[in-house]
Amino acid sequence: MTTQRPGPRLDRRGFLKLGAAAGLAVTTAPALSGCSFLDQRESIDTVGDIDFSNPLHIPPLAESSRRDGTTVFELTAQAGRSAIVPAGEADTWGLNGSLLGPTLRARRGESVEINVTNDLDESTTLHWHGMHLPAAADGGPHQMIEPGDTWSPSWRIDQPAATLWYHPHPHGETERHVYRGLGGLFIIDDDDEAGLDLPRTYGVDDIPVIVQDKTFDADGRLQETSRQDNGMIGGTILVNGTAGPVFDVTAQRTRLRLLNASTARSYSFGFEDREFAMIGSDGGLLREPATLDRILLTPGERAEIVVELEPGEEVTLRSYPQDLGLSSGRTRSTGAGDTLDVLLLRAEDDLDPSPDLPAELVSVERLDESDATETREFELRNNRINGESMEMDRIDDVVTVDTTEVWEVWNGHRQPHNFHVHDVQFQVLSVDGDDPPAQLSGWKDTIYLPPDVRFRLIMRFTEYTDPSVPYMYHCHLLWHEDEGMMGQFVVVEPGEEAGSVGSGHEHDH
Numbered sequence: 001m002t003t004q005r006p007g008p009r010l011d012r013r014g015f016l017k018l019g020a021a022a023g024l025a026v027t028t029a030p031a032l033s034g035c036s037f038l039d040q041r042e043s044i045d046t047v048g049d050i051d052f053s054n055p056l057h058i059p060p061l062a063e064s065s066r067r068d069g070t071t072v073f074e075l076t077a078q079a080g081r082s083a084i085v086p087a088g089e090a091d092t093w094g095l096n097g098s099l100l101g102p103t104l105r106a107r108r109g110e111s112v113e114i115n116v117t118n119d120l121d122e123s124t125t126l127h128w129h130g131m132h133l134p135a136a137a138d139g140g141p142h143q144m145i146e147p148g149d150t151w152s153p154s155w156r157i158d159q160p161a162a163t164l165w166y167h168p169h170p171h172g173e174t175e176r177h178v179y180r181g182l183g184g185l186f187i188i189d190d191d192d193e194a195g196l197d198l199p200r201t202y203g204v205d206d207i208p209v210i211v212q213d214k215t216f217d218a219d220g221r222l223q224e225t226s227r228q229d230n231g232m233i234g235g236t237i238l239v240n241g242t243a244g245p246v247f248d249v250t251a252q253r254t255r256l257r258l259l260n261a262s263t264a265r266s267y268s269f270g271f272e273d274r275e276f277a278m279i280g281s282d283g284g285l286l287r288e289p290a291t292l293d294r295i296l297l298t299p300g301e302r303a304e305i306v307v308e309l310e311p312g313e314e315v316t317l318r319s320y321p322q323d324l325g326l327s328s329g330r331t332r333s334t335g336a337g338d339t340l341d342v343l344l345l346r347a348e349d350d351l352d353p354s355p356d357l358p359a360e361l362v363s364v365e366r367l368d369e370s371d372a373t374e375t376r377e378f379e380l381r382n383n384r385i386n387g388e389s390m391e392m393d394r395i396d397d398v399v400t401v402d403t404t405e406v407w408e409v410w411n412g413h414r415q416p417h418n419f420h421v422h423d424v425q426f427q428v429l430s431v432d433g434d435d436p437p438a439q440l441s442g443w444k445d446t447i448y449l450p451p452d453v454r455f456r457l458i459m460r461f462t463e464y465t466d467p468s469v470p471y472m473y474h475c476h477l478l479w480h481e482d483e484g485m486m487g488q489f490v491v492v493e494p495g496e497e498a499g500s501v502g503s504g505h506e507h508d509h
Ligand code: C2O
Pocket: 127, 129, 167, 169, 300, 420, 422, 472, 474, 476
C-alpha cells in the first residue's frame, strides 16, 4: 500500500468554505436519494474558494522495453491508498501506483504490446479509447482479465498524432472502476505533428490535464453511492489526481491536453479573461487553430488547447455553466450549472519565449458522403439504444471492412447522453443539417448529443476484421453505459457473416 499523492495542503478554511457551499448539496448525498435529491441539488460555485497549493501531479511517461521490433509496456492494476483531501486517505485504484496510471506514448508506425496484469481482487479490463486496433485487442467487456492474470494485446499504431486514453470497460462495472482511479493518457506522435512549432515538452509546456469529480466523506474516503439517474456528480475536482492543483508555467505558451475522465459530469473549460487556441480534438490535430473562449467536454472527450500567459500572471482554468439542452432542474442535478475552479496556472517571472502558433496545422482528409454505402440510425433513450439494452452475446450491427458509413445519431430523451464509437475516428457531417462548429470539425470518437438534435457522423472501417469479437458503441456517461446503453458491432470481410459472441466470461487471450 503506497501513498503517492502530495500531502494534504488544502487550506483548512478554504476547504471548509467549499464544504459550506457544496456540503449540503453534494457531500451528504448518500443520505438523500432519488428524485427529491435530484430536485434539491443546487448549482455550486467554487470560484475563489479553492486554495491552489498542491503541485499538479504529472503522470510519469510509462517505461517500455524493445522486443523483436515491438515496444512493450507493463501495466499493473492495483489497489492502494491516496491522500487526496485533508480529511484523510481514500482507498483508490491505479496502474503501477495507487491512483490513475502512467502516460503511454507511441509513434505512428510503431508496434506495441501491453502486458496488463490484474492485481485487484476482481476482474477488470483495459480499453484503449480512441484507438484503431483489432477487436480482440480493444479491451472491451469481452477481454476480461481475471485477478492474477496478465492480458497482452498487441497492435501496430496507425493513426494521426492524438491524445487518447485508457480505462477499464467491464460490463456493468465501468463507472465504479474508473471512479476508483483506473485510467491514464495514451499519446500518439507522428511526423506531421513533430514538424509543427507547437509546445511539446511533456510536463513542461505540454501538460496532461485529466479532470475528474469526486465526492469525499468526512474522513476523506471516496463516496460511491451518491448516484442520481445520470450517475455520480462530485463537488471536488481533481486534475491528474491532485485536489487544489497548481502548475508553475515556465513558457509563454502552454499546451493543455484536456481529458474529461469524469463518469458523468461535463465541463465547459475556459478562462475568465482570455481566449485560447484549440489545436486538437479526440482523434488528432485540427486543420488550423480555432480561437475559442469555452470548450465543452463531456465524459470521454479530449481537446488540446494552447494558452498564453504573461510573466508573473496567475490564471485559473475554470469550468463554466453550460447549455446541455436540459431543463433547469436537470441542469442543476447534472452539475451543468456549476462554476468550478479547476487548475491554477502560475507563471514564473521569466518565461521562455514560444514560437507563434502555426496558422495551419495538418491536412484533415474529409470523408465523402457519396462514398458511404450504409446509413444506420441510433436513437439514445431510456438507457437503451434503438430500444435495446446491451446484451453481451448479441451482435447489433455488422459492418463490412473497407467501407464508409453514415451513422445518424440522436438523443430522444430529456437526459444528457453522448455517443462513443470504438475502433474508428469519425467526422461530423452535420448537426441538424448545419455544418459542425470548429470544435467538432476534426476527428472525433465521442460527441455530446443534446436532446432532439440530429448528428450525422461519417466513418470508415479499415484493416481489422473479426466476425466473433465485437467493438462497442455507447453513451460515455458511465452509469448509462453500465445500465445497458451500449451496442456491439463486428467488422467482417465482404460477404462474411457475424459469428457468435460469448457472454463475456470466456477467456480470449
Ligand atoms: Cu472510453 Cu467504450 O469507452
